[in-house]
Amino acid sequence: MSIAVLLVEDMKQIRGVVADLLASLGDFQVVGEAATEAEAKLWLEEHPGAWDLAIVDLILEQGTGMGVVSKCRERPGAGKVVVFSDYATPGIRQHCLQLGADQVFQKNSDVPAFIAYCSSLAGPGAAPATARRM
Template sequence: MPFRAYIVEDSSTIRDNLIETLKELAELEPVGTSETEHDGKRWLAANDHWDIAIVDLFLREGSGLNVVEALRKRKPAQRVVVLSNHATADVRWRCAQLGADAVFDKSTEIDAMVEYCLQQRARLAEAA
């Protein structure tokens, strides 16, 4: 069973590296990407064939916080993760308030995010 991810990240280098890392280590299947708040919110609202959305906070246009907030009304099994260089205690608290399931720091917590993805993938497989 594929574990499908949508990624909202404006840096093509980070996005490409993240996709390769997650495909290799978490057997994740990317179903799409966007670089802006508007495009991310539009795609995620129009499509429900994703299991996890990975969202950066600072985008080329708009804010990842607004993407996270827009995903409050998602399917119960779908997860929203914030991946940011600004994962302070205040940011983590705000993301949780807006409905994020987890927040990871890009610089120091990639391994933890991979582990989270593996856990969510296993959870979905058990439920199927």
Template sequence: MPAHRAFLVEDSPVIRANLVDTLEELLPISVVGWADGEAAASAWLDAHPDEWDLLIVDIFLNQGSGLGVIKACQHRPPHRKLAVLSNY
């Protein structure tokens, strides 16, 4: 089965690395990129509108908010999915 392409928005390097390793080990997912803040994530999504299937967003970020990232992709096609995480 082809891997789903995931983009990850997480500002903790430790959590991000563990999440990438776990996702790619357990599921047919390829993490195609990541951002550690709202502006970087929104810029990546604007520049790569067709290069992701799953967006995984941490709500609380050091730079901006995951809510802003979610708003930036609110008009995505229905086949693109969104997952929200928080360790708050």
């Protein structure tokens, strides 16, 4: 079963790298992309229940990923929400978890943990987690 992913990241190159990484880990399908908070919120409104995993950067072209995390949690039974950002300091990490994020990863130092988490979502047939650098 494919894991539907909403990817909220303002840098197109990073969106491509994350999409390629997910494809290498298992049956992930990017079903939505957004570069701003407003785009992400609109996509969530227009596609209720259409995603299993939201990967959210905190710093976007306009707005922040924190608003997106909150929006993801408005509906009961929503998918997993992962913050993947350069700005995941301990205080920001705690705030994101309070907003409803399931996990928070620092782009520069938590890539192996991010890979392991995504691999665990893909199930036992997924590719093993490796320490790749983005």
